[in-house]
Amino acid sequence: MIPLFNVAMSQQDALDRVAGVLRSGRLEHGPIVTEFEGVLGERIGNPRVIALNSGSSGLHLGIDLAARSRSAEGRHGDEPGEVLSTPLTFEGTNWPILANGLRIRWVDVDPATLNIDLDDLERKISPATRAIVVVHWTGYPVDLNRLREILDRAEERFGFRPMVIEDCAQAWGATYRDLPLGNHGNICMFSFGALKQLTCGSGGMLVLPDDDLYEQARSRRWYGINRQADRMHGGYDVSEWGFRFYMNDIAAAIGLANLQLADELVERHRTNAAFYDKELSGVPGLEQTERAQDRQASFWVYPVKVSDRPSFMRKLADAGIVTSIISRRNDAHSCVDAMSTTLPGLDSVSDRVVYIPVGWWLSEGDRAHIAETIKAGW
Incomplete structure (x- = not known):
C-alpha cells in the first residue's frame, strides 16, 4: 500500500544526538532545548520561540495567554467568554479551548480553501470574543492580511482587538507574503509530532509576537517558576501559576537532527x-x-x-x-x-x-x- 503518512528521521544524526543526551545525564532542562529554540528562531525569523512537549500544549498555553491578555481584561465579568474557531480540523485544535473553561463559537469553512471563512468570522466577532483560532489546514495559509483588516474593524467597533492563535501544526515551511508563518503578529503553534515534516517524535513550539507574551509563555510553561531562582533554599516566588509543558532534551535532540x-x-x-x-x-x-x-x-x-x-x-x-x-x-x-x-x-x-x-x-x-x-x- 502507498501510505498517506510516513515518519521522516535523520537516522544516524538522531541516534548520535540522543546518545549524547543520554550520556550527559541531563534528560530535561538541559542545554539541548535551548539550542533547539535558537535554531528554530533563526529558521522562522522570530527569536521569541519556546519549545514544548506537544502542539496541543502550545494551543492550551496560547489560548490561556490570549484569554488573560489586556485586550480581554474586564470585558466579561464572571462570564467564561468564547473563542471563535473552525470545526474542520483535528480535535486537538479545539479541545484546549474547552480545557481553558471557554466556549467554542463555530465559524464556517470556506469551501475553496477548507480554512476558516473570514466573512463569517467577521460577523461572529462580538464583545464575548476572548480569542480567535485559525488553522492553516493541510499547510495552506489563511489570508493573514485580510484577517488583520478584520481585526482592525473589530477594534473600531468594539474598542478591543481579539488575539489570534494560528494553528500551524501542519504548516512547517509554509509562507505568507514571502515570510514564514510566525511573523505576522499573532501567537503561532507548530507541532513536531511523529507524522509531521519536522518531527521530534513528540513535541511542539509556540512563537510569540512580542517580548511580554514571550516572557509570560516562557515562565508559564514550567509552573510559573523562574528556573534561575534559588529553589534549593526556597528563595523564589510564583507570581502567576503555570503548567508542565516543557520539552525534554531527547525530543530536542531529535528535532535538531531532523531540521x-x-x-x-x-x-x-x-x-x-x-x-x-x-x-x-x-x-x-x-x-x-x-x-x-x-x-x-x-x-x-x-x-x-x-x-x-x-x-x-x-x-x-x-x-x-x-x-x-x-x-x-x-x-x-x-x-x-x-x-x-x-x-x-x-x-x-x-x-x-x-x-x-x-x-x-x-x-x-x-x-x-x-x-x-x-x-x-x-
Whole structure:
C-alpha cells in the first residue's frame, strides 16, 4: 500500500544526538532545548520561540495567554467568554479551548480553501470574543492580511482587538507574503509530532509576537517558576501559576537532527502537489482547492473534494493507495452539542473532502499511479 503518512528521521544524526543526551545525564532542562529554540528562531525569523512537549500544549498555553491578555481584561465579568474557531480540523485544535473553561463559537469553512471563512468570522466577532483560532489546514495559509483588516474593524467597533492563535501544526515551511508563518503578529503553534515534516517524535513550539507574551509563555510553561531562582533554599516566588509543558532534551535532540532534512521534505511535498495540480485538473467529479500566489503551502497532505467519496476511497484502496478523511468535523461530537450552529459552507464539503498521499516517500511511479487511478474514474 502507498501510505498517506510516513515518519521522516535523520537516522544516524538522531541516534548520535540522543546518545549524547543520554550520556550527559541531563534528560530535561538541559542545554539541548535551548539550542533547539535558537535554531528554530533563526529558521522562522522570530527569536521569541519556546519549545514544548506537544502542539496541543502550545494551543492550551496560547489560548490561556490570549484569554488573560489586556485586550480581554474586564470585558466579561464572571462570564467564561468564547473563542471563535473552525470545526474542520483535528480535535486537538479545539479541545484546549474547552480545557481553558471557554466556549467554542463555530465559524464556517470556506469551501475553496477548507480554512476558516473570514466573512463569517467577521460577523461572529462580538464583545464575548476572548480569542480567535485559525488553522492553516493541510499547510495552506489563511489570508493573514485580510484577517488583520478584520481585526482592525473589530477594534473600531468594539474598542478591543481579539488575539489570534494560528494553528500551524501542519504548516512547517509554509509562507505568507514571502515570510514564514510566525511573523505576522499573532501567537503561532507548530507541532513536531511523529507524522509531521519536522518531527521530534513528540513535541511542539509556540512563537510569540512580542517580548511580554514571550516572557509570560516562557515562565508559564514550567509552573510559573523562574528556573534561575534559588529553589534549593526556597528563595523564589510564583507570581502567576503555570503548567508542565516543557520539552525534554531527547525530543530536542531529535528535532535538531531532523531540521535540515525537513526543508528538503517540504520541497518534495510541493513538487508532488504541483504534479497533482496539473494531472488532476478537470477530472470529472473532482474539485481541487485554491492556490493563491501570495502564499506557499507545505502540503502535509493533498486535499480533494470528490463526488461519492466512499466509492472514491474504495477505488484507491483496491489500487493499493491509502486515503483518509483524517478527522471528524469537530462540531459533530456529542461533547459540544450545546454549541451547534448552522454552517452551510462546511455542510457543502464535509462529505466530499478526502486526502491523498503527497509525501516525500512517493516515487514518480507512485504519484503517476495515484493520478492515473483517479483519472480512470470511480
